Every structure is written in structure tokens, then in C-alpha cells.
Amino acid sequence: MSKNPEKAIWDAARKIFLSRGLSGARMQDIADEAGINKALLHYYYRSKDKLFAQIFEKELVEFVFNLESIFTSDLSFFEKIERFVEQEIQTFLECPELPLFLLNELAQQVSCSRSEVKCMHNNNLRLLFRELVKTEIKEGRIKEIDPDQLFIHVVSLTVYPFLAKPMIQAMMDLSEDGYKEFIQVRKGEICRFVYDSLSAEDKEKFSITKIF
Amino acid sequence: MSKNPEKAIWDAARKIFLSRGLSGARMQDIADEAGINKALLHYYYRSKDKLFAQIFEKELVEFVFNLESIFTSDLSFFEKIERFVEQEIQTFLECPELPLFLLNELAQQVSCSRSEVKCMHNNNLRLLFRELVKTEIKEGRIKEIDPDQLFIHVVSLTVYPFLAKPMIQAMMDLSEDGYKEFIQVRKGEICRFVYDSLSAEDKEKFSITKIF
DNA sequence: GTCTATAATTTGATAGAC
DNA sequence: GTCTATCAAATTATAGAC
Numbered sequence: 001m002s003k004n005p006e007k008a009i010w011d012a013a014r015k016i017f018l019s020r021g022l023s024g025a026r027m028q029d030i031a032d033e034a035g036i037n038k039a040l041l042h043y044y045y046r047s048k049d050k051l052f053a054q055i056f057e058k059e060l061v062e063f064v065f066n067l068e069s070i071f072t073s074d075l076s077f078f079e080k081i082e083r084f085v086e087q088e089i090q091t092f093l094e095c096p097e098l099p100l101f102l103l104n105e106l107a108q109q110v111s112c113s114r115s116e117v118k119c120m121h122n123n124n125l126r127l128l129f130r131e132l133v134k135t136e137i138k139e140g141r142i143k144e145i146d147p148d149q150l151f152i153h154v155v156s157l158t159v160y161p162f163l164a165k166p167m168i169q170a171m172m173d174l175s176e177d178g179y180k181e182f183i184q185v186r187k188g189e190i191c192r193f194v195y196d197s198l199s200a201e202d203k204e205k206f207s208i209t210k211i212f
Numbered sequence: 213m214s215k216n217p218e219k220a221i222w223d224a225a226r227k228i229f230l231s232r233g234l235s236g237a238r239m240q241d242i243a244d245e246a247g248i249n250k251a252l253l254h255y256y257y258r259s260k261d262k263l264f265a266q267i268f269e270k271e272l273v274e275f276v277f278n279l280e281s282i283f284t285s286d287l288s289f290f291e292k293i294e295r296f297v298e299q300e301i302q303t304f305l306e307c308p309e310l311p312l313f314l315l316n317e318l319a320q321q322v323s324c325s326r327s328e329v330k331c332m333h334n335n336n337l338r339l340l341f342r343e344l345v346k347t348e349i350k351e352g353r354i355k356e357i358d359p360d361q362l363f364i365h366v367v368s369l370t371v372y373p374f375l376a377k378p379m380i381q382a383m384m385d386l387s388e389d390g391y392k393e394f395i396q397v398r399k400g401e402i403c404r405f406v407y408d409s410l411s412a413e414d415k416e417k418f419s420i421t422k423i424f
Numbered sequence: 425g426t427c428t429a430t431a432a433t434t435t436g437a438t439a440g441a442c
Numbered sequence: 443g444t445c446t447a448t449c450a451a452a453t454t455a456t457a458g459a460c
Contacts, residue, residue, distance in 0.1 A: 005443080024235035024320065027436060037445055042437060044443095097319075104316050106378045107309075108236065126383055143408065148384060148394075149401045156372035161364055163375055166318045171338050172360060182360075189361045196355065197409035217425080239454065249427055254455060256425095431456070438449075 006044050008034040013041075014055050018097040021104055022052050056105055063102065064125065066091070071128040077136050082191050085158050089187050092162045093180065099162045126151065142198040150198075157190045218256050220246040225253075226267050230309040233316055234264050268317055275314065276337065278303070283340040289348050294403050297370050301399050304374045305392065311374045338363065354410040362410075369402045 012034035016025045027048055031038040045051040070084050092099060126148070133147035161168060161183060169179050224246035228237045239260055243250040257263040282296050304310060338360070345359035373380060373395060381391050 020320070021233070021235065021316075023233065026434090028434095038436085039438080039446085040444065046437095048436065100316060100319055103375050103379065104233075104312060107312055108232070109378070145405075146397075146401065149398060149405075152373055152380065152398070153369060153401075153405055155376075156368045157365060160368035160372045160375075163315050163372075164367075166321070167315065168364065185358075186361060186364070189358065189365075193357075193361075193365055193409050196412035197405050200408035200412040238452090240452095250454090251428085251456080252426065258455095260454065425460105427458100427460080429457085429459100432454085434451105434453075436449105436451080439447085440445100441447100442443105442445080 005034070005036055005040055008036065009041060009044055009051075010055070013045075013051050014059075017052055017055055018059075018095070018101045021101065022048075022056075022108070025052075056102075059098065060102055060106075063091075063098070068125050068128065071125065071132060077132060077141065078191070078195060080132070081154060081194060084154065085187060085190050088155075088158045089183060092159070093183065096162055096165060099159050103163070143200060143202070145198065154190075154194060157193065161186060217246070217248055217252055220248065221253060221256055221263075222267070225257075225263050226271075229264055229267055230271075230307070230313045233313065234260075234268075234320070237264075268314075271310065272314055272318075275303075275310070280337050280340065283337065283344060289344060289353065290403070290407060292344070293366060293406060296366065297399060297402050300367075300370045301395060304371070305395065308374055308377060311371050315375070355412060355414070357410065366402075366406060369405065373398060 009030070013025075013030045016030045016033055025048075027038055027041055030051075031041055034041075041048075041051065045054070066087065067084065070080055070087065073080065073083070075083060129151050130147040133142070133145070133150060136142045137144055165179065168174065168182070172178075172182070174182060221242070225237075225242045228242045228245055237260075239250055239253055242263075243253055246253075253260075253263065257266070278299070279296065282292055282299060285292065285295070287295060341363050342359040345354070345357070345362060348354045349356055377391065380386065380394070384390075384394070386394060
């Protein structure tokens with residue numbers, strides 16, 4: 001390795017874990033990627049599980065934390081949403097495996113009462129957003145909507161295309177560049193879609209046909 | 213096992229693979245789940261990889277195939293979308309691990325030129341939807357929008373909440389029942405959100421502030 | 425067909441020289 | 443600290459009795 005071994009191992013492990021997950025990753029592959037010997041992994045990080053746990057927690061905390069700052073800024077509501085979408089997309093274009101990695105490993109956690117999950121529960125991202133939406137509704141700037149559902153709307157529209165990257169590429173026959181182009185265009189499309197929906201006049205309400 | 217062993221093994225393997233993925237699954241666990249001996253797994257399915265490949269392909273093909281029928285029905289456009297959302301949600305409430313399983317294993321595929329992926333590429337789901345949207349736009353019943361983006365919008369809104377189940381439960385402090393309730397409510401919310409957006413009057417167009 | 429026993433291989437982890 | 447060599451456990455796969 002060129003840099004110090006601890007850092008080299010961290011970077012290598014992050015790369016391998018993110019692309020193959022905990023159970024799919026091999027210590028030998030991490031060592032090779034880091035350009036050092038397998039024994040050094042254990043010297044610096046004790047075990048595979050400990051190494052993974054540290055990386056996973058850091059990625060998760062960082063990810064959640066990054067989002068909070070946006071909603072405390074002094075931008076307008078739609079600018080906040082736009083900023084949110086932009087930041088998510090920028091993050092995931094730089095590291096496309098991140099969302100699938102996080103969600104997949106979260107789903108594998110035996111106990112969901114671990115510190116990382118607590119950090120999500122205790123974060124005020126949801127509360128911040130809830131207050132923002134309530135205000136917008138009260139002021140009559142957007143339609144009535146459940147803030148939690150709206151939050152999931154925005155996150156879904158933004159994150160899903162990264163989770164489904166191979167499926168989207170296959171269905172739409174996109175090259176790597178074509179996919180990135182699709183995502184770039186999508187940035188604006190998401191904002192417009194959300195804006196249109198929240199600004200819509202009240203017409204006859206869309207009634208759910210009971211099919212089942 | 214009570215039923216015939218081949219079927220028992222299939223069901224057990226499906227369950228284990230869906231919850232833990234290929235690399236996380238153990239042949240011993242599958243044998244235990246099926247109530248038979250490990251050697252029988254190999255007798256019926258040769259190897260772990262072959263067993264997995266068969267199950268994965270079946271799940272993927274079935275999943276894609278089920279969706280096509282909706283868009284060839286004689287429902288109205290919004291009823292088709294509603295039906296699509298309902299069917300997806302029903303499928304995933306019955307098998308919540310399915311979406312994460314499919315997307316995760318698709319992302320792990322070394323070569324994305326395998327038959328399963330070809331089946332997606334060659335399916336006409338996208339083309340069917342594209343024509344539907346074009347017609348609606350031409351007839352002036354919905355706003356102008358790229359059909360591909362709209363398709364991903366609808367799928368995102370529907371599928372993401374299942375992919376992010378643990379995160380949503382943690383953030384919103386939901387029990388198992390609370391989560392199901394959230395999803396049920398969401399069914400209507402998605403339809404309304406999409407309907408509102410596609411029906412919105414043209415106002416001043418939402419301009420993307422250049423932040424970066 | 426189904427089992428027990430075991431082989432063959434992979435893989436996480438450690439001992440010990442330098 | 444870093445390496446080579448090796449162990450111990452886990453895991454896929456098979457041989458062979460019944």
C-alpha cells in the first residue's frame with residue numbers, strides 16, 4: 001500500500017463490503033485490495049465482524065447526519081426539497097452501491113435495537129420535516145398531505161433508481177453513461193413532479209376503485 | 213417433511229435465500245427448514261448455485277410477468293396505475309423480502325447479460341406503458357411527461373417502502389402492525405399524489421436553482 | 425430415495441519469525 | 443508492524459450403506 005496501512009485497510013474494506021455485503025466479502029479480497037497481508041487485517045481490526053460493524057455504522061450515521069442540515073437552512077420549502085434531492089443524487093452518483101448496501105445490511109441485522117438504528121429513531125430529521133410541512137399547509141402554500149408520507153415520497157423517488165440500477169439499465173437498455181444521463185434528467189423531473197402534486201388545485205378527488 | 217421432498221426443499225430454499233441472500237444462506241439451514249438431510253439437497257439440485265439460480269430466475273420472471281397483464285387490460289389510465297400499485301403492494305405484503313432480494317442479487321450478478329436480465333430487456337412492459345402515456349398526453353388528459361420517468365416514479369413510490377422497511381420502522385417508531393397500516397394508507401396516498409401531479413394546471417414552472 | 429459419515433475446500437483467525 | 447505458515451472451524455459436496 002502507499003498510505004498508512006490502517007487507512008488502506010479501511011478504504012479497501014469499505015469498497016469490498018459495499019459491493020458484496022458482509023456475508024459476500026472475503027478477508028483475502030480486502031487484504032489484496034489494500035495491498036497487504038491478511039494477518040494485518042486482524043492486527044488492526046481484530047475480526048471481520050468488528051471491521052464491518054465500524055464501517056457500517058460510520059456510513060449509516062454519516063448518511064443520516066448529512067441530511068439533517070438541509071432542513072435547518074433558511075431556504076424556501078421547495079428549495080429545501082430541491083437541495084435534498086440534489087444532495088442525495090450527488091452522493092449516490094459518487095457511490096452508487098451505498099443505498100443498497102445500507103438497506104440490505106439493515107435488513108440482515110438480527111436485532112434492530114442497535115445503536116445505529118437508535119440514531120435514526122432519535123434523529124430529528126422527521127420532526128424537522130413534519131414542522132416544515134405543517135407550516136406550508138397552514139399558510140396555504142401546498143395541499144394538505146401527511147408529512148410522513150410526503151417524506152417517503154421524496155426519498156422513494158430519489159433513492160429507488162439507485163437501488164434498481166441494474167434493472168433500469170436492462171429495461172431501458174442504457175449504458176453506464178446513459179444511466180447517469182437518466183439520473184441527471186431525473187433530478188429535475190422529481191422536483192417538478194413533487195411541485196406539481198403539492199400545488200395541484202382540488203378537483204374531483206381521485207377515488208380508489210375497490211378492486212380487491 | 214410432510215410433502216414430497218423436492219417441493220419441500222424448494223420452499224425451504226426459497227425462504228432461506230430470500231431472507232439471507234445467496235452468500236448468506238447455508239445449505240444446512242435449508243435442509244433443516246425442509247426437514248430433510250443435507251445430502252438430499254444435492255441429490256435433487258446438484259449444487260447450491262444451481263438451486264439458487266433456479267429459484268432466483270423463477271422469482272424474477274414471475275415478478276416481471278405479473279405486471280404486464282395489468283397494462284393490457286381495458287381499464288382507464290388512472291385505474292391501471294391504481295391496479296398496478298395495489299397489486300405490487302399486495303405481492304410485497306405477502307412477501308416483504310422479495311424486492312430487496314431481487315435487487316440485491318441482480319446487483320451481485322457478475323454478468324448482466326444473463327437470461328433473466330434479457331427477459332426484462334425484451335419484455336414489453338415499458339413499451340406498453342409508453343404508448344399509454346403518449347395517448348393520455350395527446351388526448352390532453354394528463355400533463356406532458358417522459359413516460360420512462362413516470363414509470364420509475366410510480367414504481368419508486370410503491371416499492372421503496374418495502375426496501376426500506378427497517379429504516380422506516382425505526383424512524384417512525386412503528387410496530388409490525390403499525391408498518392402494515394402505514395403501507396395500507398400509503399396505497400391511496402400514492403395514487404392521489406400521482407394523480408394530482410399529472411392533473412396539475414401549468415403554473416410558473418418550478419425552476420431548478422443552481423446550487424452546485 | 426434417504427440416510428450417516430466423511431472428504432474437499434474455503435475462510436476467518438492466530439502463532440511466531442523477523 | 444509486517445510477513446509466512448498454519449490452524450481450526452465452517453461449509454459445500456460426495457461416497458456408500460440401507
